[in-house]
Amino acid sequence: MRTFFYTLGQGIRNLWRNKGYTLASIATIAACLFLFGLFYSVIYNIQHIVDNAQQDVSVTVFFKQGTTEDDIKKIQIAVKERPEVADVKYVSADEAWAEFSRENLGEYAEGFDENPLADSANLEIYLSDVSKQPELVSYLQGLDEVREVNYSEVAASTVSGANSLIGYASIAIIVILLVVAIFLISNTVATGIRNHEDEIRIMKYIGASDFFVRGPYVFEGLIIGLLGSVLPLAAIYELYKRAIVFIDTRFQILTQLLSFVSVHEIFKNLTPVLLFLGAGIGFLGSMLSVRKNLHV
Amino acid sequence: MARKTKSIYAGPQDEKIVISMRDVSKTYSKEAPAVSHANLEVREGEFVFVTGETGSGKSTLMKMLIRELKPSSGEVYVLGYDLNRIRHGKIPQFRRNIGVVFQDFRLLRDRNVFDNVAFAQHIIQVPGRRDIQKNVLFALDLVGLNDKYRRRTNELSGGEQQRVAIARAIVNKPYLLIADEPTGNLDADTAWDVMQCFDRINREFGTTILIVTHDRGIVSRMGRRVIEMKKGEIISDTGSDADFSGGYDGYAEENYQDVDADYNDVYAGGDPYQYDEEDDGY
Numbered sequence: 001m002r003t004f005f006y007t008l009g010q011g012i013r014n015l016w017r018n019k020g021y022t023l024a025s026i027a028t029i030a031a032c033l034f035l036f037g038l039f040y041s042v043i044y045n046i047q048h049i050v051d052n053a054q055q056d057v058s059v060t061v062f063f064k065q066g067t068t069e070d071d072i073k074k075i076q077i078a079v080k081e082r083p084e085v086a087d088v089k090y091v092s093a094d095e096a097w098a099e100f101s102r103e104n105l106g107e108y109a110e111g112f113d114e115n116p117l118a119d120s121a122n123l124e125i126y127l128s129d130v131s132k133q134p135e136l137v138s139y140l141q142g143l144d145e146v147r148e149v150n151y152s153e154v155a156a157s158t159v160s161g162a163n164s165l166i167g168y169a170s171i172a173i174i175v176i177l178l179v180v181a182i183f184l185i186s187n188t189v190a191t192g193i194r195n196h197e198d199e200i201r202i203m204k205y206i207g208a209s210d211f212f213v214r215g216p217y218v219f220e221g222l223i224i225g226l227l228g229s230v231l232p233l234a235a236i237y238e239l240y241k242r243a244i245v246f247i248d249t250r251f252q253i254l255t256q257l258l259s260f261v262s263v264h265e266i267f268k269n270l271t272p273v274l275l276f277l278g279a280g281i282g283f284l285g286s287m288l289s290v291r292k293n294l295h296v
Numbered sequence: 297m298a299r300k301t302k303s304i305y306a307g308p309q310d311e312k313i314v315i316s317m318r319d320v321s322k323t324y325s326k327e328a329p330a331v332s333h334a335n336l337e338v339r340e341g342e343f344v345f346v347t348g349e350t351g352s353g354k355s356t357l358m359k360m361l362i363r364e365l366k367p368s369s370g371e372v373y374v375l376g377y378d379l380n381r382i383r384h385g386k387i388p389q390f391r392r393n394i395g396v397v398f399q400d401f402r403l404l405r406d407r408n409v410f411d412n413v414a415f416a417q418h419i420i421q422v423p424g425r426r427d428i429q430k431n432v433l434f435a436l437d438l439v440g441l442n443d444k445y446r447r448r449t450n451e452l453s454g455g456e457q458q459r460v461a462i463a464r465a466i467v468n469k470p471y472l473l474i475a476d477e478p479t480g481n482l483d484a485d486t487a488w489d490v491m492q493c494f495d496r497i498n499r500e501f502g503t504t505i506l507i508v509t510h511d512r513g514i515v516s517r518m519g520r521r522v523i524e525m526k527k528g529e530i531i532s533d534t535g536s537d538a539d540f541s542g543g544y545d546g547y548a549e550e551n552y553q554d555v556d557a558d559y560n561d562v563y564a565g566g567d568p569y570q571y572d573e574e575d576d577g578y
Contacts, residue, residue: 003421017406202402205362206468207392208419210385 007212011219018195022224028184029228029281033274036177037236040273041266043170048261050162055086057159059125059136060150067145069121075143076123082139084132089124096120119147131160200290217286225282229274233267240266312340313373314472314504315361320370321528322356330356332528334370340471341502343495345515348525354508357525358476361506362396363387375471392420395465399477401457403449403464409436410445413464420468435467436460438500439493455486462493466503473497475507479514487514 015022063072072090080088091099097115127133133156140149196217203213240263247260315338322331331353338344348354359365360372363379372379377390403412413435417428436442439459449457458478465473475494479487491514498505509515515522524532 006418198402199404202404202415203419204388205391205396206416206419206464207388207390207394209388212388212419212421 003212003215007215008219010216011223014196014216014220015223021191021195022220024191025224025282025285026228026231029225029278030231032177032180032184032281033229033278034232034235036174036277037232037270037274038239039170039173039177040270041236041240041261043166043173044266044269045261046162046166048259050159050166052259053159053162054128054130055126057127057130057133057152057155059127059133059140061123061125061140061146062120062148062150063122063145064147065119067121071145072121072123075145079123079125079140082136084127084129084136085125086128087126089126091122091124093119093121096122127156129160130156131163133160196289214287214290217290218283221282221284221286222279223282225278225280225285226275227278228282229278233271233274236270237263237267314338314340314342314375315506316371316373317357317360318371320357320360320367320372322353322360322365323368329353329368329528331360331367331525334528334530336523336530336533338504338506340504341498343498343505343518343520344507345518345520345522346506346508346525347510347512347515347522349510351527352525353528354510354525355476356528358474358506358508361474362391362394392468393471395462395468395470395473397458397461397465397473397475397478399480401449401454401461401481403457403460405449407449408445409441409447409449409452409460412449412460413445413467416464416467431467432463435463438466438497439463453486454482455489458482458486458490459493462490462497466497469501471504473503473505475505475509477509478507479509479511484513487511488517491518 061075069092076088076090079085093115097120125136127136133151133153137149137151140146200213244260244263315336317334317336320331320334320336321329323329334353334357336357346354346357356365360367360379361374363374363382366380375390375393377386379390382390404415407415410432413432414428417431422428422431433442433445436445439462441456441459441463444452444456449460452460458481462478465475473494478494479490482490494505494507495518497503522532522534523530
């Protein structure tokens with residue numbers, strides 16, 4: 001326990017003694033994690049918008065004359081079992097007419113005594129994976145009872161295209177950020193090695209165990225890493241809140257079309273991810289820098 | 297304080313042999329061997345100079361003794377440790393029995409005199425702030441610097457800095473003190489003062505001392521055992537110095553017992569030389 005506190009104390013003293021190095025390391029990690037957090041927020045929002053759009057893409061199935069409601073309900077159950085299907089809604093002929101007349105006829109609908117859309121009972125199918133729409137459509141067209149399948153190929157391919165674009169873009173951005181972070185951190189770590197080289201050698205000559213040599217630097221790395229993740233978290237939090245308000249007031253057209261994720265929703269995941277990344281980078285960086293010097 | 301029962305003193309032949317090198321060679325890649333076929337034996341309580349010109353292999357020899365380098369061939373035993381076979385995890389435990397002093401002092405610039413010496417105590421995890429304070433002041437007193445313990449190291453002269461380094465090397469009470477050109481950066485008078493420090497430590501505590509130096513003036517003036525190296529080979533060895541031959545047995549032991557009495561106060565029940573197996577875990 002004494003050793004633990006001595007080690008922790010030495011770690012903090014190291015941080016204070018090498019103020020310049022400490023600040024540079026924190027700034028480096030903070031900059032990388034800030035960019036990471038920024039892209040995370042943007043991608044999370046785009047994903048959110050695409051998910052919303054996906055929910056609106058639906059396939060409507062109409063049935064041949066004489067198909068009973070029971071038959072349709074059976075098909076509804078079968079369709080719902082398929083993995084790409086999120087939800088299936090049964091719309092009866094009366095409901096279909098009611099909706100059509102409400103949307104298109106208004107008061108003129110009074111003139112119809114019978115339902116002109118008697119055979120228009122249908123299923124509205126919502127997909128969980130829009131890219132699978134062609135398979136679903138060909139399955140539906142193969143059913144005997146099906147008269148017509150209505151779907152929008154353009155809407156589906158746009159949404160699924162956007163989806164895969166987001167996937168590729170986020171992979172590319174994460175790879176670039178990782179490479180940049182590793183490059184910057186390896187530089188900072190090299191500076192750290194030069195700062196501590198003499199001290200580590202002396203410790204080894206006196207008979208310090210590897211654990212004892214590593215200890216202070218590991219604490220040092222962890223503290224730098226954690227500070228380096230708290231700063232961007234705070235910055236992104238403020239920035240994100242302001243950005244949403246700004247877009248809300250300046251571009252109201254946008255907000256009618258698109259809904260943004262709340263700052264709390266973003267930070268529910270971003271906080272642990274950034275803290276973990278920061279601590280991990282700090283821990284790894286300090287372990288690497290000390291390891292080189294342990295074999296004296 | 298039963299030093300003899302300590303396992304590390306089970307030397308290769310004689311329990312009083314501190315250093316034993318047998319047919320030791322060290323070759324760096326493609327070059328002529330830095331050390332070739334060296335045979336050397338140093339007994340407990342001896343004061344030995346290793347001399348020779350630059351490139352004679354004396355520094356390589358010294359680095360093999362603290363296991364900074366491994367020999368290319370031959371056997372090296374120090375304090376009973378077989379340095380060819382010692383596991384990496386055991387090296388710290390081995391080095392805790394040895395104090396090392398360098399030509400360039402290697403003090404920590406950002407700490408004062410006291411903290412530089414206390415640093416060595418923290419590394420071997422001496423428990424208790426008061427014990428550390430006592431030990432550090434005792435070591436500083438030995439080198440004559442206890443009035444300057446609050447100074448920063450860069451305020452000290454070269455000779456004083458080297459004496460701080462010596463205090464750091466002896467504060468953990470090593471059996472063996474090894475110095476690499478300790479007077480190389482000092483003028484003649486200061487060098488002599490520093491040498492007197494080593495002499496006192498050797499005479500008062502029986503600490504075995506091995507000093508690598510090319511300063512022939514000091515070596516001859518000290519009148520101790522001299523091993524001369526040339527082109528990697530040991531070309532002469534004056535043998536055990538006259539001061540210790542004959543009346544050697546028991547001398548070191550008695551003096552350590554005196555000191556141990558002091559150390560017993562300081563360590564209150566714990567044997568300062570006893571490093572438990574637990575230390576291996578690090």
